[in-house]
Amino acid sequence: MTTSSLILFNKPYGVQSQFRDDSGNPHTTLAPYFDDKTLRIAGRLDATSEGLLILTSDGRINKAITQPPRAATFDSSSKQGKTYLVQVEGVPTEGQLTALADGVMLKDGKTLPAIVQLVAVADLPVKLWPRNPPIRERKNVPTSWLMLTIYEGKNRQVRRMTAHVGLPCLRLIRWSVAGFELGSLGVGEFVRVHLNEERRQQLGLKA
Template identity: 75%
Template sequence: MSTSSLIIFNKPYGVQSQFRDDSNNNHTTLSQYFTDKSLRVAGRLDAASEGLLILTNDGRVNKAITHPPKANAGRKQGKTYLVQVEGVPTPEQLKALQNGVVLKDGKTIPAEVKHISADDLPMPLWQRDPPIRERKSVPDSWLMITIYEGKNRQVRRMTAHVGLPCLRLIRWSVAGFKLNDLAVGESIRIHLDSAHFQQLGI
């Protein structure tokens, strides 16, 4: 039996978080990056989003990330995103995101939200292909947002709800695992030990 492992992958823009293209549109899928058939995706990232995607051959790890244990309100499984938005956030907009906003599928639970400068991003960013849309008359800003739930396209809908349309979305960390300086399209494999299982609440 193979040892339990987890792969951290820096997913490029436009890549689907699955191995098969069910849409018949010849989208790029994970099969162009991984051949290990034992791997499963632990928490998808939509094609238009970039950054940290976790794959694992251990069902317990997959479940811990996608369905966090109720202990500690699932906070160990927080997901942090670097979000480029159109406009400059006001204190009121930041507070609304922190407290929770009402979306069609319910109110979001409190999130951690910080307005940061491009110089304070936790890693150097790569050029996105295609680049984001830019309007010379409208500035853009970066937010660091940590959420503890997983509604569909949640972060994009949250920022749009408060009047800050999302231009670029990069997932930086999940359940304590971070991208660090991993280049786009690259991956690293971690062999899991008891400390990792404890980190995941398993």
């Protein structure tokens, strides 16, 4: 029986989703956190985004998580979604939430239908940690939190989606990927998960 595993990592703000940096970029890389040279990233996060990053040495797992669905056969019930906790500037209207859920037209095409919910801070699935540096705050301008699940991976997609409907993104935390959740992992912490046969089948992996 094949044994597969992956790593769930709570990526801190300012850390790049790569192990080497030859460009002189001031952002930190993953190198201080992992010494396993066989690990590959299954779905990158921007340096300015936080939360769940999945790493694996198994190319089949990587492909199962990162390969986006075809729009022509899209079915959210059978695809590997990614859920983000998104702090936005302003209070969303029903129209803005509907637009995000239906899909918005970006420069590289219309986004697939998404699941979006306005959430109170107390109802977020994770206890928020302080961000360094803190988000920018404007007096007399409220902020809100959304839970947004998408089924594709356009570049900086969530930020562009919320900006498109007039809700600038202030903070972005990835909560789950393909059914794997951040859980109670602290910032910079990780855990290795061994996949049983049921989980392998959910990812579409054969024995």
